[in-house]
Amino acid sequence: MNNSAIGAAVARKGVFDSRLMGAAGALVLLLAPLAAPNPFFHHLLIMVLFSTLLGVAWNLLGGYAGQVSFGHAAFLGVGAYATMLLHLKLGWSPWLGLAAGGALATLIAVPIGLLCFRLRGPYFSLATLAVAEIVRLVALNWESLTAGPQGLLITQLPELTLFGHAVDWESKLPFYYIAALLALLAMGANHFIAQSRLGAYLLAVREDMDSAEAAGIDTVRTRVVALALSAALVGLAGGFYGLYFRYVDPDAVFSVALSVEMVFIAVVGGIATTGGPIVGAIFLVTISEVFRERFQSGHLIFYGLFMMLIVRYLPEGIWGKLRALLRLAVGR
């Protein structure tokens, strides 16, 4: 097939044919660690995927449903602590604990949602910030359970044999593939939801709450469902965080900075898009690492500057803009 035929086929099928994009993405993720076999590069890839997972999760609630949460660290922390504690205190397999972390984050999201969704707009955002601080303070002070500011440490992960080989937990690669799987799962779920009735309802809730009710949409239930799904993904991410770093403390996983980071990833990439968070994550992780190396904590200045430029000149996000340009180019 020559180039123009491919072009025509792409235009006919749509550049954004989801199965094609998904398969290509999965292939890239499978091969990416081979690009440079050094642990720092692998660590960066893991952080990109971890951030993608957070961005996708936040985007479901903040981007699609327009409910801007500044408190998502609460769910990350709950997921991380649940995974660690179930392993340390009850001897659960960390992988079961990871799932339990997601489930527990979902469970606490429901009452938080029912409480905070009585408020609209900025008042909702402030309520999420307050709830997250409460959860952080509980984790900090409930020392008999959480060991308080000391944090929790897993010295060794239990052995796991896969296809006859023992998994080497000292290497970054197994964590890379777990992160890749989680990120793919999240993006797949996001894509599926965006096509479904729920996805349409989320947009309706974002656009106009009264009109949404007038169209027969239960706006409270829709928002609670969005929050629960979002929290489930963030809870999984939290469990992953705990296992990857093998250490959590309240300031690491419950911080406001982490909540804000999730907002940034989604906004820089593109609000309410499936691909946005991964693009946002690549940019933000790269910027943060490059400038951290040169300027130590001064890197935050550049991080902030970058954010301002994006919000001012690219409010639709990098992926959002790119996608619009591509669609224009193929005349769709």
Add this chain to the structure above:
Amino acid sequence: MALLEVNQLRKDFGGLRAVSDLSFRLEAGQILGLIGPNGAGKTTAFNLMAGFIPATSGEVRLDGENVVGLRPHAIVRRGIARTFQIVKPFRKLTVLENVTLAAFLREPVRARAAAAARSILALLDLAGKADCDASDLTLGQQKRLEIARCLATRPKLLFLDEPMGGLNPTEVEAACELVQKLSDSGITVILVEHHMRAIMKISDRVVVLHHGVKIADDAPADVVRNPAVVKAYLGEGAA
């Protein structure tokens, strides 16, 4: 049994009684005009009946079942749809998406919901605008879009809040025909409207509110001759 039965419906805003013990009945298939001077409580009455604001007391029975206390989406599910006086389309979504959203209420599969939405758009002469953003429509088109969104929820009873406000005479004429057409298709309509000629022409019955109190409930021809109504509109001495 009447399709809609409103009994002693009341709304107090602090010391102000916006709707005072309103009662009326509406048979299926009728067009009811709800009129009154500015501030008479017409839109408040709509908001009460559609569940957008809680009633102080009274009941609204649809097919004999009281819907007071239900949230708006639950009332829509039972068959009452309403438009807004100030149009509220989902501005950043396309016309088709606007209507598909509402069609999802009765049809959870996207392809079928979209198909239902397309046929409703055709009925309202909006088929050519299906892929436009809702914010790009003219006011007249946006008002039709709101009606389309209502129809997609398959209502028994449709509340139209000033569907002709801000339209030019040709558009008013078309809007009258549309309301008649909806009525012919079996939907019962309550219409709040300031456009007197239009409302007198298409209503089967007219209810007049003044300071939240019902002062007339009659055929259009009798309402215009009712001294209380003339007084409410034009003041003492006009009658």
